[in-house]
Amino acid sequence: MMLQPVVHTGQGTVRGVLDDGGVAAFKGIPYAAAPFGANRFRPPRPAEPWSGVRDASGYGPTAPKAPYPAPYDRLIPEVDIPGGDCLNLNVWTPDPGGRLPVMVWLHGGAFANGSGSVPGYDGSRFARDGVVCVTLNYRLGADGFLYLGEGDPANLGLLDQIAALRWVRDNIPAFGGDPDRVTVAGESAGAMSIGALLAMQSAAGLFGRAILHSGAAHHTLGPGTGRLIGRQLADRLGVAPARRALAAVPLDRLTQAQQQLRADIAARPDPALWGEATRNLMPFEPVVDGVTLPRPPIDAIADGAAAGVDLLIGTNSDEFRLFLVPNGVIDHIPEPLLAQTAAGYGLDAENAIRTYREQRPGATPGDLLAAIATDWFYRIPAVRLAEAQIRHRPDGVFLYEFAWRPPTFAGRLGACHAVDLPFAFDNLHDTAFAPLIGTEPPQRLADALHAAWVSFIATGDPGWPAYDEKRRATLRFDVRPDLEHDPRPEERTLWEGRR
Known part of the structure; x- marks a missing residue:
């Protein structure tokens, strides 16, 4: 009752x-x-x-x-x-x-x-x-x-x-x-x-x-990019770039224009039009x-x-595959686009592609682009945040990587963006996630990740050693969690001074 x-x-x-x-x-x-x-x-x-x-x-x-x-x-x-x-x-x-x-x-x-x-x-x-x-x-x-x-x-x-x-x-x-x-x-x-x-x-x-x-x-x-985006939005709506004018636009029309703006950035990633947003494709x-x-x-x-502030920082092993696999784009990435993307992120493209390929025998250009973009968007910023905070909180920063790969999309999604969410909340019973994670996700993994969050929230300790720049302890969450030290160091060092 x-x-x-x-x-x-x-x-x-x-x-x-x-x-x-x-x-x-x-x-x-x-x-x-x-x-x-x-x-x-x-x-x-x-x-x-x-x-x-x-x-x-x-x-x-x-x-x-x-x-x-x-x-x-x-x-x-x-x-x-x-x-x-x-x-x-x-x-x-x-x-x-x-x-x-x-x-x-x-x-x-x-x-x-x-x-x-x-x-x-x-x-x-x-x-x-x-x-x-x-x-x-x-x-x-x-x-x-x-x-x-x-x-x-x-x-x-x-x-x-x-x-x-x-x-x-x-x-x-x-x-x-x-x-x-x-x-x-x-x-x-x-x-x-x-x-x-x-x-x-x-x-x-x-x-x-x-x-x-x-x-x-x-x-x-x-702020310069912010102003560019604001003007582009106003131009698409046919109003002045002023809050009062934008407030008069019907909400459904405004939200549709916002969605179209993101599609336009992806279709034409010109810094003259979009500034820094050309890299992460988020206008707002x-x-x-x-x-x-x-x-x-x-x-x-x-x-x-x-x-x-104590920090628990996590990323997924294959974050960017969410944006390349479901829409089929991953199979249509040519080698020149891969090189262009690596260079656009500030890497020495030839050396970077060779390094990522060495760790992934048989990888396609799409696979390599996904790995490089995963690091630029998610993993390297996580590492940099940890490095920045341990100067002030040396025993209070913890890193982990979520590595479980669902069977959906013939297993090609990998441990992609958002696949971790029902595990962290221990809500695997929610069928809304089934198209992403499948119908039989491992409960023991939810038990482990959720328990680590609860322990950190309650005590400040998720259950593994704090991060430092010598050992770089990182817990890898899969069906069987495993503590690693400095995962994929060759790829991490490529980004030094660049991200």
């Missing part, structure tokens, strides 16, 4: 649902006011208080976004719930009267998709294991990351995340969470967001640990505006901006 627990927050009282396992869930709680009308394109404002008891049994509205393009619309679970109050969060707790560690989850989606309401992010298993779990929505695309020039508020999506973390600080004790033991965790754009938060003074003190998977502290844009992402984000995050972290 389902019961209805009640909790009092700073804005009002909420009524959740208690499941048969004793986990209480409270969903759709506003942490900031609806970001529309007078609040459009402005920093988040406090949520309006309410009287009476608010029903928190179901997820709230999600941030406006276009659907994932095919074939990714069937591989990556997505949820769309209409409504203006999209700046909301969800809480799972095993004991509203406790004092438990807290995990705050920031979803991925290339800063243009995703939500905290995806069923795969259900936090019941974390609560089962003694962690209060919070998932949230933040503004996406232009609403979250548009930059038009000096004097304009920038990085509103990051400011939303900070507003949610402040809400957690102020309200999580009512749900049984300890505000002094908060871990912020994220994947892909969520992890890249955390890389930025680590460098932002306005986020200091809101969390003491962080888990970054498939994203680190390198994916930002300079954090901008180093000099105010909300004063410096490139990796530089600020190297100088001690997050000196007191």
Whole structure:
């Protein structure tokens, strides 16, 4: 029988649902006011208080976004719930009267998709294991990351995340969470967001640990690129490059234009049109505006901006294959394009291709491009973040690699981007992930990865040695986890001074 627990927050009282396992869930709680009308394109404002008891049994509205393009619309679970109050969060707790560690989850989606309401992010298993779990929505695309020039508020999506973390600080004790033991965790754009938060003074003190998977502290844009993207978006919509003009565009038309913008960058990666976005193909992402984000995050972290924060950093072995296998592109990469891509990433193309090929006998040009792009996008930024943070937290940084390869797509996906998510949340039962991971994923791997996250959240120790530049300890998660030291050093050293 389902019961209805009640909790009092700073804005009002909420009524959740208690499941048969004793986990209480409270969903759709506003942490900031609806970001529309007078609040459009402005920093988040406090949520309006309410009287009476608010029903928190179901997820709230999600941030406006276009659907994932095919074939990714069937591989990556997505949820769309209409409504203006999209700046909301969800809480799972095993004991509203406790004092438990807290995990705050920031979803991925290339800063243009995703939500905290995806069923795969259900936090019941974390609560089962003694962690209060919070998932949230933040503004996406232009609403979250548009930059038009000096004097304009920038990085509103990051400011939303900070507003949610402040809400957690102020309200999580009512749900049984300890505000002094908060871990912020994220994947892909969520992890890249955390890389930025680590460098932002306005986020200091809101969390003491962080888990970054498939994203680190390198994916930002300079203000010049931000302005280029803003003008390109306005031109496509036929309006002036001004927030008031863009706010008058119907939301569905705006989100479609944002989606088309990304497709245009991929089709014509001209730096004169897109600046730095030609490398990572994301038109909307954090901008180093000099105010909300004063410096490139990796530089600020190297100088001690997050000196007191423990880090657990993970990547997947074959991240970029998600973007090349399902659409068939991997089989149509010519050797000249491989060389051009390696050179575009700043490598000595001939030497780099030879080195990557030596480790992968029989690899096609597409296979090699996937490996090189995986390192540029994900693995090397993870290593650089670890190297930067161990200067200030030598015993508090841990690296791992998720290496399990699903049988889908005839086994060609590899341990690609996003395949780790249902394992970290221990939600393998969620059939929405089946097109990506298959129908019989190994539960023992979910047990191991999830337990490592829970241990880090609770104690700061995931269960293997801390990272240093001598041993470079990295736990390799497969059906049987294995501790490695400095995996693929020949490839790692290729990037020194280049990434």
